[in-house]
Amino acid sequence: MVQLKGELRGETRSFLERYLFPGMTYNKDRVPTYPKRTKLGWVFTMNAPGEHYTDFFDGLVRLTGRIIGDSEYVMAYQTQQFEDYSLYAATMFDVEMVKQRHQVQYPKDCEAAYTMGKLLTEHATLMS
Numbered sequence: 001m002v003q004l005k006g007e008l009r010g011e012t013r014s015f016l017e018r019y020l021f022p023g024m025t026y027n028k029d030r031v032p033t034y035p036k037r038t039k040l041g042w043v044f045t046m047n048a049p050g051e052h053y054t055d056f057f058d059g060l061v062r063l064t065g066r067i068i069g070d071s072e073y074v075m076a077y078q079t080q081q082f083e084d085y086s087l088y089a090a091t092m093f094d095v096e097m098v099k100q101r102h103q104v105q106y107p108k109d110c111e112a113a114y115t116m117g118k119l120l121t122e123h124a125t126l127m128s
Contacts (some may be wrong), residue, residue, distance in 0.1 A: 023067045032067045040071035041120045043113045050077040076109035
């Protein structure tokens, strides 16, 4: 399957449609139906370069801001898919760069996701 830059996989698109659609209305004023505003955090992992999906992620933040509540995201990109790339038809990857990113950057990405989740949880606790 060929995937164009910024194009989502079917599973992700289906999830987002089912998640967001119940909060939307066909009224002219477009007031969402969710009972209260909720802060959201998205964690995106991908093998693509970081700029591959940023337009989509930024749009998702704007869309969920209108329907559900403020949202933010963390992304881990150019992630390591395989322990041993020689076992797969995957010669397009710079294996040394991917492994280096996995060792150096991926732990930072995980920490950023953890911190975002912690802050969202603290906010939810304050709001309840």
